Amino acid sequence: MKGKIYTIGAFLIVMLLTLNGCTASFSTSNGKSPTATTNSNSTAGKNPSAPTAPTEKLKNVKKPENKKGKVAKDVEIPKDWITVYDEKKGYSFSIPDGSTGGHETQEGMDVFIAGTPAPSEVTVVVLAFKDKTMTKEDLLAVAVKFLEGLGATKAEPGKLSAESEDYSLTEAISTLADGSKSKCKILVGTDVTDNYVMIVGTEEPKFASNEKVIDEIWGSFAMWSGGASGNN
Numbered sequence: 001m002k003g004k005i006y007t008i009g010a011f012l013i014v015m016l017l018t019l020n021g022c023t024a025s026f027s028t029s030n031g032k033s034p035t036a037t038t039n040s041n042s043t044a045g046k047n048p049s050a051p052t053a054p055t056e057k058l059k060n061v062k063k064p065e066n067k068k069g070k071v072a073k074d075v076e077i078p079k080d081w082i083t084v085y086d087e088k089k090g091y092s093f094s095i096p097d098g099s100t101g102g103h104e105t106q107e108g109m110d111v112f113i114a115g116t117p118a119p120s121e122v123t124v125v126v127l128a129f130k131d132k133t134m135t136k137e138d139l140l141a142v143a144v145k146f147l148e149g150l151g152a153t154k155a156e157p158g159k160l161s162a163e164s165e166d167y168s169l170t171e172a173i174s175t176l177a178d179g180s181k182s183k184c185k186i187l188v189g190t191d192v193t194d195n196y197v198m199i200v201g202t203e204e205p206k207f208a209s210n211e212k213v214i215d216e217i218w219g220s221f222a223m224w225s226g227g228a229s230g231n232n
Contacts, residue, residue, distance in 0.1 A: 075120045075210050086112070087224075089128040091196055094220035096120065096213070120202075120213045123184075126221075127197040134195050136160055136168045139188035143197045147174050147184075157186060166191065166223065173204065183207040187218045196223060 080097035089110050101114025109129040116122045140157055147155040152174035160168040167189045174182045184201020198221050200214045
């Protein structure tokens, strides 16, 4: 994995405007409806016999616990990555080279938003702010409110799972007004006074094929102010 340092600066705020299409719902759609096409072998216009509708009620079957099903196509992990480092807020993480993004401050909270290049087209959000009273569960609630503020009519997170003393992780599904869904992983971290929330996701149908890239991104997140463990 090749790397280079990419420091967050004020000039990136302008780039934030280019992400409006995907930040509201982790969507990369251009808003156009697909155009129906036919070919010379199409059966359109003919009247084939309709199959008999099955009547047997399907039952829920438990998937194998020790195996992971193969998705239709995994997005390969990019070879070239860059490091995003915010010295003032005290965090860093890695993201595929070619990503675009920017940050701004809203009511004392620093909001960084980025989008990775095709074929992954994953959206990354980092929220950083100070509040010594916050727990990891409180930070998850902040993440949910943020997702709902971006247009989700419902954001449903799972239960936080401790990755370490400093970090906890969960997944969440957001539903938009049009019924479409997005899926993300939410990483929360605290270090007494500084709080961090990282949201990494995409459209739900694309989540499985992008999960390796998503895991690389959140897994690279680092706090530089100590964390709950007190290690600098």
